[in-house]
Amino acid sequence: MERIGIKLANIPIEAAVHHAHTASFLRGYACDGEPWEKLEITQKHIEAERATYAEQYPGEACAVSVERLELLALHRAVAEVLPRYDAAACHGSAFSLNGKGVLLSGESGAGKSTHARMWRERYGDEVLMINDDKPILRIENGEARLYGSPWMGKHALGTNISAPLFALASVRRAGENALRPLADDELWQALSSCIHLPSGAAEMLSTLRIMDRVRSCGARFFTLECIIAHSAAEAAREAFGI
Amino acid sequence: MTCDGKKNSRRKAYPRSDMSGYASLRQYEGELRFFDVSAREAAALMDAGESFALLAAFANCPWCAAVIPALNDAAIEHGADLLYLNTRRDPAVRRNTEIEGFDEFYARFSELLGADEHGAPRFGVPHVFFVRKGSVVYDVRGDPSGLSDPREMNEEKRLAQKTLYGIGFSRMKREALRLENGLRLSDEFLVYDSSDGVRLLAPTGGAQKRFRGLVRLNATGADIVELLREETTQQAIAAAIAEEYGLPAEQIEADVASFFEHPARLRCARGKGGGKRGGKGIGWSASG
Known part of the structure; x- marks a missing residue:
């Protein structure tokens, strides 16, 4: 697992993820410093995202990669905490x-x-x-x-x-x-x-x-x-x- | 006073808390509803399957002080008391995790309290737990109104806090939230009055499994005026409303299919006995 500090809309967040692809994806928003939120994407989150994906795109859930699912799960986790900071x-x-x-x-x-x-x-x-x-x-x-x-x-x-x-x-x-x-x-x-x-x-x-x-x-x-x-x-x- | 506000000679009486250390209560005029409890006692109450609201806080914590008045207001409104776990009752304690009985407490609340990156237990305050029959049904960690600095407290924030604590009390007591006109909703629906006079109904938590989106109510909340999100299906609306009113979904689905067009008007009868229809609208009875 890798912990990555990012800053979104001036909100520092720490994301704990499993896939190197995610770390690379977040590179442009990397930051140091004490995070206001710490998010951990687990296998449970990935499977929940797969289920959501399957509902929206029937028949395609098997084809979507775990890397993409992790990105979607991370976005969902971010979206859930952003309102805490307006x-x-x-x-x-x-x-x-x-x-x-x-x-x-x-x-x-x-x-x-x-x-x-x-x-x-x-x-x-x-x-x-x-x-x-x-x-x-x-x-x-x-x-x-x-x-x-x-x-x-x-x-x-x-x-x-x-x-x-x-x-x-x-x-x-x-x-x-x-x-x-x-x-x-x-x-x-x-x-x-x-x-x-x-x-x-x-x-x-x-x-x-x-x-x-x-x-x-x-x-x-x-x-x-x-x-x-x-x-x-x-x-x-x-x-x-x- | 017992932990759920009821007098019961079989239950232990909890001493009324000394809240004089909270600067935010110095000009507070309501009756304070806090009663002291230890971490061990809170754990024992969980094990006994009791229902209670528990505040973990200490007086010198500015965030704790910021939320106390609204929490007490919500308790008064719901006719409830709060058990107060003062994490600095022992002056020798420097960290919340050092309080006596913390291990027993953490064993029962660990999922909500969490752990740091080294796996060490965390215990941040303020934290309010709403427990129903030994299970936490709602909790509020920190300030629920999005306050970034306790010094920015204002009336709007206080009302937001009170609303959210009210959800916890409702869940603890399994009451439906009431709008001022008597429309009954479950505790999983949030009602928001916007600055332009629009009243919105938003599902949260478990309600979102069936009904995802926003609904605009009329000014009194009696009519559903408009569905604001396309992704919510008529069936989902019907199922959510049926569950709210305790009626069979089939009874509602046909009505929704007949009357729901975008935007559409669905009329909810209030407390008028099962399934009565009136005029062009649909009549549903509020159960219970």
């Missing part, structure tokens, strides 16, 4: 445009990563990917900030940086580009669809408070129906006001 694991694509953070949420296959790619292709160096799969959102000094994490999706797109949340868009593929601000009663739906809901009661309460504070942090919230074209990024940028 942070939440998200599912989405996050990038920074000239230092302003944008989070794209939506169902799997909705086009989040594709839309983020449109932004990169259209705006080049102005765009820096924070994380293309599992960014972290943290409330610090009253501000909602997006952070990178090692879990960057199949294209490994991301950087160990952070940016204040400027806009959140709930993305869906469509035949034409259409954006509108989210109504108040749609915002909880948008937030709950991209933020990890922990199982612990204290952590759940903290997560709901995080969502409440994100809602009132001054960021802009949109629903975005888009095509796969640079025009989608242009329309979104204009709507966001960046």
